Amino acid sequence: MTNSIKTALLAFGMSGQVFHAPFIEAHPSFILYGALQRHIDNVRTKYPHVKAYDSLEAMLADEDLDLIVINTPNFTHYEFAKKALLAGKHILVEKPFTCTLAEAQELFSLAKKELKHIFVYQNRRYDSGFSAFRDVLEGGKLGKLVEIHFRFDRFRNHIGPKHFKETNVPGAGLLYDLGPHLIDQALSLFGKPTQVVKTLGYQRDNTLVDDYFHLHLTYPEQLQIHLTASLLVAEPREAFVVHGHKGSFRKMHADVQESQLLAGLSPMDNKYGIEREQDAGTLTLLMPDGSFQQHTMPSKKGDYMLFFQAVADTILLDKPFPVKQEEILWQLEILACAPNQIHSF
Numbered sequence: 001m002t003n004s005i006k007t008a009l010l011a012f013g014m015s016g017q018v019f020h021a022p023f024i025e026a027h028p029s030f031i032l033y034g035a036l037q038r039h040i041d042n043v044r045t046k047y048p049h050v051k052a053y054d055s056l057e058a059m060l061a062d063e064d065l066d067l068i069v070i071n072t073p074n075f076t077h078y079e080f081a082k083k084a085l086l087a088g089k090h091i092l093v094e095k096p097f098t099c100t101l102a103e104a105q106e107l108f109s110l111a112k113k114e115l116k117h118i119f120v121y122q123n124r125r126y127d128s129g130f131s132a133f134r135d136v137l138e139g140g141k142l143g144k145l146v147e148i149h150f151r152f153d154r155f156r157n158h159i160g161p162k163h164f165k166e167t168n169v170p171g172a173g174l175l176y177d178l179g180p181h182l183i184d185q186a187l188s189l190f191g192k193p194t195q196v197v198k199t200l201g202y203q204r205d206n207t208l209v210d211d212y213f214h215l216h217l218t219y220p221e222q223l224q225i226h227l228t229a230s231l232l233v234a235e236p237r238e239a240f241v242v243h244g245h246k247g248s249f250r251k252m253h254a255d256v257q258e259s260q261l262l263a264g265l266s267p268m269d270n271k272y273g274i275e276r277e278q279d280a281g282t283l284t285l286l287m288p289d290g291s292f293q294q295h296t297m298p299s300k301k302g303d304y305m306l307f308f309q310a311v312a313d314t315i316l317l318d319k320p321f322p323v324k325q326e327e328i329l330w331q332l333e334i335l336a337c338a339p340n341q342i343h344s345f
Contacts, residue, residue, distance in 0.1 A: 005031065034053055067315070069092045078099065095181065128299040132299040143246035151236070173200075175200060178229040184331060194220060195344045197342055198216075257272070
């Protein structure tokens, strides 16, 4: 393989158009090389150089191809990932990586045997709000942490048109849609919890899948972390809240990358990933005299390109990938735990 990672997409829907193709096309270490035929007309409208494959088998047989992006419905991830690894390709898989822990364990073992890399697309580690939240924690100003809340809310009171998200198939429902983001953010900062309690809700009329979830993660020294998402929040609350012995921090979800990409802004544009000033977080600290002092905490630039840089560094330079295998396995164990019961690790 040369220093250019030839990459193909399995789908060119919203995920391919917004979260993958713009970065693969713009990053100097990647070549947007191909896509499956069923969506190739859409791809070629914007990327006329892309190679057309008329089947997955044809894509897998292409010896020039290095990396396959598996951005198909959740229940297909295991099947396509296994075929790609056996064909000698690295894989970048949308979250959730698989629908079961056993499937993930098998694929990680297979990748090790085939000397190939697995990358799970946990891009929300590179949201502007999460970066600000992480900086506050790492700064240590809050002292011993006691309670943390992550939220990811939307308002969608109808049943959506995507059947694989709204029918009772493996990997459907809000928990498997947004849960991997919130769980990954918690695990990336704090590691494996000691116990988890999961609550699911079915709140929209005629829903067949969960559209609300709450995960309560307990850590040593009684640190309590709450992960919540709902499809029925018309006025979103703070997405990041943390309380400690010396103060608190709160921050709305204001990452602009998805909306900018949907509007056609290039990730290389100087405006890309920059939040509005009024969306900055608020840090409230206890002063020596017992009063509280508030500080505005602007966010750093959000940048999903950093994820793709990490992929390139792993493939080309053999650097460790920041989304660790054990974190993905812990995530899937949390997703699969029985509702309304204490699950101990």
